[in-house]
Every structure is written in C-alpha cells, then in structure tokens.
Amino acid sequence: MLDIQIFRDDPDRIRADFSKRGIDGSIIDEVLLLDDRWREVRFEVDQLRKSRNSAARMISEAKKKGDEGEVKSILGEVSNLGSKIESLEEEAERLISKRDSIRMQIPNLLHEAVPTGENDQKNVEISRHGESPIFNFEPKTHNELIEMNRWVDLPRAGKITGSRQYFLMGDLARLEMALQQYSADFLIDRGYTLVQPPLMMNRKAYEGVTDLSDFETVMYGIEPDGYYLIATSEHPLTAMMMDEVIEPANLPIKMVGVSPCFRREVGAHGMSDRGIWRVHQFTKVEQVIICKPEESWGYHTELLGNAKDLWDSLGLHYRVVDICTGDIGTVASRKYDLEAWLPGAGEFKEVVSCSNCTDYQANRLKMRYRKSGGNEAVHTLNSTAVATSRALVAIIEQYQTNNGAVIVPDVLIPWMRGKKILEPNQ
RNA sequence: GCAGACGUCGCAUAGCCUGGUAUUGCGCCGGAUUUGAAAUCCGGUGUCCCUUGGACUCGGGAGUUCGAAUCUCUCCGUCUGCGCCA
Known part of the structure; x- marks a missing residue:
C-alpha cells in the first residue's frame, strides 16, 4: 500500500x-x-x-x-x-x-529501471551462469526420469487427494531433504537466522503481504477458523513484525525460512508444467530481510548474490532475468528471477524470484522503525533460495546420465551420507 | 475442552475497587556542562487532522454516561491449573 x-x-x-x-x-x-x-x-x-x-x-x-x-x-x-x-x-x-x-488495490511504485513490457516475453536477460551440460544422448524430461525411476507417484496422489499432488519417494525424497538442509546452512553461514513459521495465517495479517486477488487464486482457506495456508514462508516471516515499532539497533533482520508452501494454482497451465514442476505443495527455503529504506537496494543485491552463489555451488546452469512492468505484479518494486536451464524441456524456466517490496508491505502491516522526527516504514525484501521441487527438476534434467540415472551434485553428497548417484526406487 | 488470572506509549510500571487531562523508571532523540568521555541536569519521546491549535490512543469492538484506562457486554490474545494428545 x-x-x-x-x-x-x-x-x-x-x-x-x-x-x-x-x-x-x-x-x-x-x-x-x-x-x-x-x-x-x-x-x-x-x-x-x-x-x-x-x-x-x-x-x-x-x-x-x-x-x-x-x-x-x-x-x-x-x-x-x-x-x-x-x-x-x-x-x-x-x-x-x-x-x-x-x-489496497493500487500496486507498488516501480523502480525507475524496471523494463517496460506487457508480459513475461519482455523480461530482460541480464546474465548467464554455469555451463550447459553436454550430452551424447537425447536428454529426457524430468517427468520421464521420475517415472522410470519410480521416484514420484502422481496417480496414487491424485487418487487420495487430487491433481498436482505427488508422493516423493526413495532417493529423490532424500535429495529433497538434503537440499533443504544444505540451503538453510548456506544462509545460516551468511548470518541469516533460521525460522520455521506457522503454516497458517489469519486474514488480516495475510492482507498485509499479498495482492488481494491471491485470496481467490493462490491461497487455500482453512475453515471453520478462517485461516489461510501459507503460499511461501515469505508471508509469515514478513508479517511477523506487524503493528510493531522496531528499534533501529535491531535492523536489519535477516531470516531464512523453511516451510512447505501451498498453492491452489487456479487457471490453465501448459503441458510443460507436468510432473512436479507446478504442484500444490512444495518445500521452499526462503530469504527475508527487513531493513531501513536507505539500505534496501543494497540488500536486494545481496539476496540475489546469495541465490546466485547457492545455485552456482550446486553446479547448475541458469540465467538471471530482470522482470518487466507487465510481469512484476503488485507488491514488488523490482524483481529478478533466476531461470534454470532444463535440457529435457529445452528452455530456461523460473526457479528463484528475488524482490524488493520497499515499504509496500510495511505500510499495510504498519511496520515501522524508530526514527527521530517521526517513525518510518521499514522496507521488506524476499528471495527464494531454493524451491525444492523445482530445484529437483533442474538437478534431474542437468545431472541425468545415459541410462537415466542422476548424479548427486557434489555439495549435496555429505547430506546424502556419501551417496553419489540416485538409485531407482523399488 | 473446562476453570482462573492477565493485556496500559519502544520496554517495564502506577492508575481500575471509588469514572473527571495516562504516572514513574529505562531506552531513544535534542540541549546544557566537559579538552573529550562518563556522570549529572533540562527538554522531548504513540496516532491522525493541521490553522495558532485540536482530536484520538490504555488488546479489538459495542454499551452505559455530559464525560470511560476505570463500570457492563462481547470477541481476540497471553499465562497458570485440570483434561486430552504427537
């Protein structure tokens, strides 16, 4: 606001x-x-x-x-x-x-450098990182690989719940947990405080952090209590200081949130969104910063840097994209995405979103810091570290081998108790 | 789920019984003093509309009243005990 x-x-x-x-x-x-x-x-x-x-x-x-x-x-x-x-x-x-x-319906003011454009086609590529893997065979898509290795059971999840649900099984489930642990530690080492938030929020707090239309298309409501399942830990972590005046000595607040994320994904999505790419539930390791206004652009760069370093360390090929006016949404003033290369799909697809929301959420949440001459709204920023389902897709497609096995990225091997290759599930 | 206690400015605290301008301390900001610092002293320190100024604010909402932090109702939250429970 x-x-x-x-x-x-x-x-x-x-x-x-x-x-x-x-x-x-x-x-x-x-x-x-x-x-x-x-x-x-x-x-x-x-x-x-x-x-x-x-x-x-x-x-x-x-x-x-x-x-x-x-x-x-x-x-x-x-x-x-x-x-x-x-x-x-x-x-x-x-x-x-x-x-x-x-x-409440008016979007945030944009950073002057946000590229102008009607939709995601007009997002601007800024840089590419890592190497595109070279295969001497035709790379498979992740949904082919998870099916042949029986790492995911979609039909049975559909039976007991509905579409876009999944059982994650065997070595891929282990890799998912390894990713969570590794990414959380990566940020803890950089001074971020690990936070496990409530997975539900009330309406008032939720209106403070999101576009109102998300209540119709993104969030699940919990009745009879009127709560909403969180779509990302950004939401509870950002809303945490609602209605508070923060002492400047306590700023910046740097947090790394780990939580399941729940999304209704209302609307039609293409065939390329099969498998576990777009699902109703996934785990996300998220970075959140609450800071003084004059510091927020610096921290926006820091968050993007953390995400890049993390994805570099996983040995994945990706590009950074500057999100344009038509694709940026209501809350962010500026947003960068990381798009991972998916050799099976043959395209770059969104895996990380890094936003400076300036004082937009803080105004809605009445979240200020003490300042002589009048308290002032803080700035809030957030960035994905990894959304595990999508990171798994990137790893599966980029680290696949000729026989359909998948190599474990080096940095995750200790978290897999030394296991170097993901084995098919029985 | 049942019972009880509690919720006051950034934090802590008084006021509530007996309705009449929200007390004090800490922290913070400014000033004085000082070579500098500490200590000390003085002033300020929530929100809104601003036009000297005014209005609002005691967890939220409603009621009684000329007037509510104070009395009544209701909702929310926290704590304690009991019950249930991973």
Whole structure:
C-alpha cells in the first residue's frame, strides 16, 4: 500500500507508474477525492468533540463548586452533541474505509529501471551462469526420469487427494531433504537466522503481504477458523513484525525460512508444467530481510548474490532475468528471477524470484522503525533460495546420465551420507 | 475442552475497587556542562487532522454516561491449573 502522503504531495508520480504499467489511473483521483472529504468531516468531528470535551470539563468544575444549576444549564446546551458526533463519525469511517479499500488495490511504485513490457516475453536477460551440460544422448524430461525411476507417484496422489499432488519417494525424497538442509546452512553461514513459521495465517495479517486477488487464486482457506495456508514462508516471516515499532539497533533482520508452501494454482497451465514442476505443495527455503529504506537496494543485491552463489555451488546452469512492468505484479518494486536451464524441456524456466517490496508491505502491516522526527516504514525484501521441487527438476534434467540415472551434485553428497548417484526406487 | 488470572506509549510500571487531562523508571532523540568521555541536569519521546491549535490512543469492538484506562457486554490474545494428545 502506498503512503497516503504520496497521493497528497505527488499524485503525478503514481500516475506515471500507472501509465508505465498500462492501467487506468482514475482511481487515483477517487482516492484523492475521498481523502479530501474525509479530512473535512474529520475536522468537523474534531471541532464538535472539542466543545463536548470543554463542556465535560466545565461540568466537572461546576460539580466541584456544588453549582447544580450551572451543571443543568451546560447539560442542556450539549445534549444533542452526542448524536451529531456519532453520525459524522460514521460518515468519516465510511469515507476512509472506502479510500483505503481502493488504496489496497493500487500496486507498488516501480523502480525507475524496471523494463517496460506487457508480459513475461519482455523480461530482460541480464546474465548467464554455469555451463550447459553436454550430452551424447537425447536428454529426457524430468517427468520421464521420475517415472522410470519410480521416484514420484502422481496417480496414487491424485487418487487420495487430487491433481498436482505427488508422493516423493526413495532417493529423490532424500535429495529433497538434503537440499533443504544444505540451503538453510548456506544462509545460516551468511548470518541469516533460521525460522520455521506457522503454516497458517489469519486474514488480516495475510492482507498485509499479498495482492488481494491471491485470496481467490493462490491461497487455500482453512475453515471453520478462517485461516489461510501459507503460499511461501515469505508471508509469515514478513508479517511477523506487524503493528510493531522496531528499534533501529535491531535492523536489519535477516531470516531464512523453511516451510512447505501451498498453492491452489487456479487457471490453465501448459503441458510443460507436468510432473512436479507446478504442484500444490512444495518445500521452499526462503530469504527475508527487513531493513531501513536507505539500505534496501543494497540488500536486494545481496539476496540475489546469495541465490546466485547457492545455485552456482550446486553446479547448475541458469540465467538471471530482470522482470518487466507487465510481469512484476503488485507488491514488488523490482524483481529478478533466476531461470534454470532444463535440457529435457529445452528452455530456461523460473526457479528463484528475488524482490524488493520497499515499504509496500510495511505500510499495510504498519511496520515501522524508530526514527527521530517521526517513525518510518521499514522496507521488506524476499528471495527464494531454493524451491525444492523445482530445484529437483533442474538437478534431474542437468545431472541425468545415459541410462537415466542422476548424479548427486557434489555439495549435496555429505547430506546424502556419501551417496553419489540416485538409485531407482523399488 | 473446562476453570482462573492477565493485556496500559519502544520496554517495564502506577492508575481500575471509588469514572473527571495516562504516572514513574529505562531506552531513544535534542540541549546544557566537559579538552573529550562518563556522570549529572533540562527538554522531548504513540496516532491522525493541521490553522495558532485540536482530536484520538490504555488488546479489538459495542454499551452505559455530559464525560470511560476505570463500570457492563462481547470477541481476540497471553499465562497458570485440570483434561486430552504427537
């Protein structure tokens, strides 16, 4: 959510962003209109309350003097104030909640360098890393390999739950746990605090961290308690300090979250999203930073650097992409993706997303840090380290061998108790 | 699930019974003093609208009242005990 002060002081800045994104800016004027009217009504209410307060004080004085006549006469003067105030308060409440429900739908201001474009086709490749593996055979897709090695059982998961569910079995399940442990340790070594968050959140906290439309398309609701299963540990980790004023000495807060992630994945997806590429549940190791505004772009680079170093250490070939205006979404001000090379599929596909959300989530969450001259919203950043299901796909496809076996990346071997090759499941 | 206690400004704490401007300490910010620092002293330190100024704020909401941190109801959370349980 954008600071209301930006609407008042510099609405053209928001309008400029809207035109970059190619969306209609008339709701900006609606916010301004509602804000003006709210402030008028608010002023009127304050004036009425002022006279009520002074009357209350005078009654107190008169009672101390024992002057009952005076008390009665003041009571007569202010008897209708209560209902007047009440109705104006209702009006003010209506105006500000309308104002803010619109404000909640307005996306974050973009970093000036975000490339302009309508959709993901216009994302800009920044760099490539690692080597594309060279095969003397036709590389298979991950879904062929997991099926022939019986590492994943999709039909039976479909039977007991539904589509896009899976049993992960045998050596691939071990590799999944190895990836979690290795990636978490990788970031712990860089000063990040390991956090295992609640896997459900209430509506209020969740609205603080995500686009409202995600409640329809992304999150699972839990009834009868009205909770939502988290779509990523970014959400509980970022919302953790909701409604708090953070002491500057405690910043930056650097965390590495590990959790299952739940996603409804509503909508049609292509055939290339078969196997375990796009599923309703996966584990993710996530980096989250809460920091002072002036430090956030530096930390954005740090998060991207961590992700690159981690993927380099796994020996995987990938590229970094600068996400354009049409693909960046509501919350981020700037976003980079890592896209891993999938030799079986013959394309680069998204495995990491690294965002600076500036003060957008912090404003929604009322998350500030102490600052002389007025507390200020913090900045929040997040980046995938590894989403295990997708990292497994990248490893399976890049480390596959002629006979369909998969070599374990060197750094994961200790976590596999020395095992160097994934064996087929019985 | 049952019973009880509790929730006050960043933290801690008083006020609640008996309704009438939210106390004090710590921390933080500014200033004085100092060669510098410590110590000490003074002032400030939540939110909103701002026009001198005003209004709001005691977990959230509602009620009673001229007036609610204080009384009533309700919801939420924390803690303790009992029960159940990996």
